[in-house]
Amino acid sequence: MNQTNKIFDYPGDFERLLREIAKNTGLNLVGYRDSYLKRRIGVRIKANRLNSYDEYIDFLKKNPSEYAKLLDRLTVNVTEFFRNPSTFEAFKRKVLPAFKSKRDIRIWSAGCASGEEPYSIAITISEFFGKELERHFVKIYATDIDSTCLARAVKGEYEAKKIVNIDDETLNRYFTRVGKKFVVKPEIKNMVFFEKQDILKRRWVNFFDVVFCRNVAIYFSRDSLEILYKNLYDSLRSGGFLITGKVESITGNIKKYFEVVDNREHIYRAVK
Numbered sequence: 091m092n093q094t095n096k097i098f099d100y101p102g103d104f105e106r107l108l109r110e111i112a113k114n115t116g117l118n119l120v121g122y123r124d125s126y127l128k129r130r131i132g133v134r135i136k137a138n139r140l141n142s143y144d145e146y147i148d149f150l151k152k153n154p155s156e157y158a159k160l161l162d163r164l165t166v167n168v169t170e171f172f173r174n175p176s177t178f179e180a181f182k183r184k185v186l187p188a189f190k191s192k193r194d195i196r197i198w199s200a201g202c203a204s205g206e207e208p209y210s211i212a213i214t215i216s217e218f219f220g221k222e223l224e225r226h227f228v229k230i231y232a233t234d235i236d237s238t239c240l241a242r243a244v245k246g247e248y249e250a251k252k253i254v255n256i257d258d259e260t261l262n263r264y265f266t267r268v269g270k271k272f273v274v275k276p277e278i279k280n281m282v283f284f285e286k287q288d289i290l291k292r293r294w295v296n297f298f299d300v301v302f303c304r305n306v307a308i309y310f311s312r313d314s315l316e317i318l319y320k321n322l323y324d325s326l327r328s329g330g331f332l333i334t335g336k337v338e339s340i341t342g343n344i345k346k347y348f349e350v351v352d353n354r355e356h357i358y359r360a361v362k
């Protein structure tokens with residue numbers, strides 16, 4: 091039985107472990123803060139009564155099923171419907187009016203976890219446009235690096251206790267009750283397209299009208315934050331909006347190319 095909480099970190103072992111994880115899971119952890127990774131990986135090392143990164147590499151080789159538990163620890167998927175409701179209010183008041191006469195509206199929920207965020211965006215849009223919605227072609231791209239989470243998002247089924255910040259009328263309008271679960275109705279589901287994607291890899295250029303990237307950047311290292319916000323800026327059309335989490339703010343040189351729309355709700359506009 092292990093007597094100490096210390097995890098022995100012989101030179102190069104931690105980096106070797108990260109390479110093993112990348113090779114076996116596809117999750118590239120280079121961009122994450124070391125302190126964050128060490129804390130989370132440490133939990134799994136201790137749970138298996140091991141003492142060093144080296145021992146853990148051996149353990150993973152002999153017990154590949156451990157990878158699933160490790161990934162569960164590494165990616166924090168905490169989310170909820172209408173997380174920070176005031177942000178969705180501001181989205182409705184300060185962002186959506188800009189698209190009243192735009193036919194195609196493209197939105198990206200970057201780091202969408204189990205789908206609550208993109209479905210909340212779809213519901214807000216549906217509420218905002220009402221009958222006028224049929225005059226628009228709305229596409230919400232929802233991406234995450236965690237496949238297990240994405241599979242849940244695609245299903246769009248949520249236990250009653252997971253449904254928060256939604257009044258009964260809205261719930262009945264946009265969800266169908268099936269046993270103990272609520273299922274997102276097809277008209278909302280059909281607006282959302284899920285895909286596995288690493289935010290740190292540049293993919294879209296001048297494409298989106300609005301990007302939500304909330305509560306994802308908190309885990310990234312300084313260098314990755316620069317890459318992240320540059321990618322998000324590039325992905326936006328000129329004048330497109332970026333919405334970050336309440337505890338996040340734009341980092342790096344790119345900051346000067348965003349103007350603030352709402353300081354409290356962390357809504358910015360890309361100047362191009």
Ligand SMILES: C[S@@+](CC[C@H](N)C(=O)[O-])C[C@H]1O[C@@H](n2cnc3c(N)ncnc32)[C@H](O)[C@@H]1O
Nearest residue numbers: 165166168169201203234235236288289304305
């Ligand atoms: C805490 S959740 C936030 C979910 C939602 N945006 C919200 O604010 O409620 C963070 C999500 O970011 C995802 N994530 C972390 N690193 C990522 C990356 N490099 N690319 C894409 N998604 C990533 C995680 O898998 C997780 O589902």
